[in-house]
Amino acid sequence: MVTASPSDPYARHVLARMADFFTDEGTPWARRLWDIGSVLALEELWEAGYWQAHGVLSPAACDWQRIQLGALIGPDRGLGDRELRKELTGLLKHPLPDPSPARRRLKEIIGHVRSGYLERWATAVSAPVDQRVKPERFSRTVASHLLDLGYSASYLKAWAKELYDAHATTADTAAAAVELARRQARSYDVLVALEKVPRRELAEPLEHWYGKGKVVAWLREHGHDTAGIRPGGGFVYQFTALDPFSAAEQARQMLERMTARSQFLRRDRGGVKPLSHIWVAGHPRPVPLDPPARGADVLTLVNEGHLYKVAGARSRTDDALELAAAVNRGPLAPAVAGAWAAIESLLSNPDDPKGEGERSGKAVAADRMAAIIACSWPRAELTALAHRHKPRALDELARAVAGCTTNQKRARVVAEALLAHGASALDFTGAATKYSDRPAAQRMADLVQNPRPVLNDVAGAFRIALRRLYRTRNIILHGGATQGVALEASLRTAAPLVGAGLDRIIHADYVEGLDPLDLAARADVALTLVNGETGLSVVDLLEPA
Known part of the structure; x- marks a missing residue:
């Protein structure tokens, strides 16, 4: 239960960054989530052993993956403090071929890591403020773990906004994340309506098929507006998912398979045409058929x-x-x-x-x-900060930024201000994104003070993702x-x-x-x-x- 409370700066930082991570379209690449969670990374490593044994992945690729993961999980508070952490770090020091006793042992350890992972993080952030991990790490950890579990970004964005609007404390936020992680997937009935149905005689005998009238009746039964909807028929599938948007995504992937098959018809090639939305029983609004873009922008x-x-x-x-x-x-x-x-x-x-x-x-x-992207990261963030420096009264920095004619010059002005005065040089009072801008300003202040280690860390994260x-x-x-x-x-x-x-x-x-x-x-x-x-x-x- 979220309780209204005085503003908790740590929690505001965490929730603002989560909003960045859960916004599929609109969050610039420099503020996106670049990594996956530790639990999924361990599961990925375990799976890699199978593909190495089948000649799909090389031993060098799997060893690199294992060594990098061993270095990354060091600061992860969700891995425990004693026996669990010791066992895991010991396993990651040596190859894990399939089959092997070490790989079988890793599978068992992953089960123990998964169980109680966010509970251990909740305990870690309940420590006094000066002993907590940085809010950036906590926000990335929670966001990646919840996405890895199978929650949709759309659902999590609404969840984070609700916490933010309720002025959730750090304890509230951690407890809410634990509750989500414990939640079991449930069944959702999902309607996929088609505008055109070539070779209808192949669809009609199927148990999931709904004719035109039955599609409209289903929509009305579940409280959806049918104005302007002219289906040629459709299918109602049942999916197991953690939220309605994830169920809709499963339906979207089902549709992709169906439309791909229609490309192989001799007549009516590619003729399967879905309507522009997917409907989920129990969810009040139709979900757009076109998914949010994945954020690959070439400006x-x-x-x-x-x-x-x-x-x-x-x-x-x-x-x-x-x-x-x-x-x-x-x-x-x-x-x-x-x-x-x-x-x-x-x-x-x-x-x-x-x-x-x-x-x-x-x-x-x-x-x-990864090196190219790492070198473009400072300019991207510094330029964004230049545009979002909005003090109540025009100050020297705002005037200097206004006088710049290129983003390169704007970025240089902001970098010089951060070097001289730290993150406090920037004022986001008038910016709608101030709770996201403030941690970005601190990241850039750290960067200009000590560029090489910061850039190397960022390049390392990009290298792992790519x-x-x-x-x-x-x-x-x-x-x-x-x-x-x-x-x-x-x-x-x-x-x-x-x-x-x-x-x-x-x-x-x-x-x-x-x-x-x-x-x-x-x-x-x-x-x-x-x-x-x-x-x-x-x-x-x-x-x-």
């Missing part, structure tokens, strides 16, 4: 005026955009495959290291993309499996990063004529030289020397 196409410039010779970046086009709203498997194909086509080369090393083979393309995308692609294309344990999570975390990386690659191509591999080399060098003897600023990491 350069508009900013540099290239959206409609498609005449002339095709370039590598043109091909990459087409390959990655499914990443925002396409079915999961084509979206993963296309996104990785775009990265590999731009950032791999025949002279790359061969063999089984950490940066051998195509995996190096993920690392190069290598996960690569592993998922291999499981789909080489393993022929579209039900991987981390398939949806892989796309959720990587899609905004793919958009950000493509944006910088295409910008460099249009503005400088710079090859993607040369941009990757520039980014790699910049991460080494930033804030050193060359005077390279965090604002200029992708600029030519």
Whole structure:
């Protein structure tokens, strides 16, 4: 039960960041959720052993995954303090081939980690304020864990807003998250209505089929408005899900399978046409058939005026955009495959290291993309902060920002203010997003004070997300499996990063004529030289020397 209370700054920070993480469309990539939770990451590692045994994933890829996970879970309070943590960290120090006693042991440990995971976090954040983990870590942990469990972002966004509006305390927020994690999935009846039904005689004998009149009657029975709805028929399926939006997503995936099959008809090819919404019994509003985009935005196409410039010779970046086009709203498997194909086509080369090393083979393309994105992160956040600095009375910083003619200059002005005065240099009183902007300002203040370790941490997070995308692609294309344990999570975390990386690659191509591999080399060098003897600023990491 949420209780109204005086404002709890820690809780306000946590809930504001959760709102960022649960907003599918609208949250800039730099403020998105870049990682999955520890429990799902362990399940993914366990699954990887199977694919290694079947030759789909290499031993080097699985070892890299295991070593990175071992480093990441160190600060995770949900893993306990004594026996459980010791057992888990010990297992992750050695390979976990399938079959092996260690892998069987890992499976048992995962069950113990999953049970009580958020309860242990609730205990950790009940400590005195000066002993708590940073709110950014807590918000990322809770958000990723709830999404990994199968809750939809739409449902969780409403949940977080309710807590925020009720001025929930940190204890309230932790308890509410625990309650969600304990909740059991339930059955939902979901109507998928079709406008066109080719070969109707094949649908009518099926138990889930509803004719035109029966579809309208079902809608009325469940309190939905039928004005303007002209179905040709439909199907009512029962799905087990944690919330109505997740049930609708399962129906959406069912529809994708149905429409894909209709592409193979000789007559009426592609003729299965669904209506524009899905209806869930017990949920008051229809759910749009088109899902929210996954956040892969390439703003350069508009900013540099290239959206409609498609005449002339095709370039590598043109091909990459087409390959990655499914990443925002396409079915999961084509979206993963296309996104990785775009990265590999731009950032791999025949002279790359061969063999089984950490940066051998195509995996190096993920690392190069991660470096490019990491170098673009400071400018993206600093520019956003420049626009959101809105004090009640115009101050010196606001006047300086107003006098800038480019985002590069705005970012530099804000970086200088943060270096001189810390996060308090920025005032978001007049900004609607102030509770999200304040932690962003602190992150940027930490960055300008000590760039290299912050950038290395961020680049590491991006590298993990993009290598996960690569592993998922291999499981789909080489393993022929579209039900991987981390398939949806892989796309959720990587899609905004793919958009950000493509944006910088295409910008460099249009503005400088710079090859993607040369941009990757520039980014790699910049991460080494930033804030050193060359005077390279965090604002200029992708600029030519």
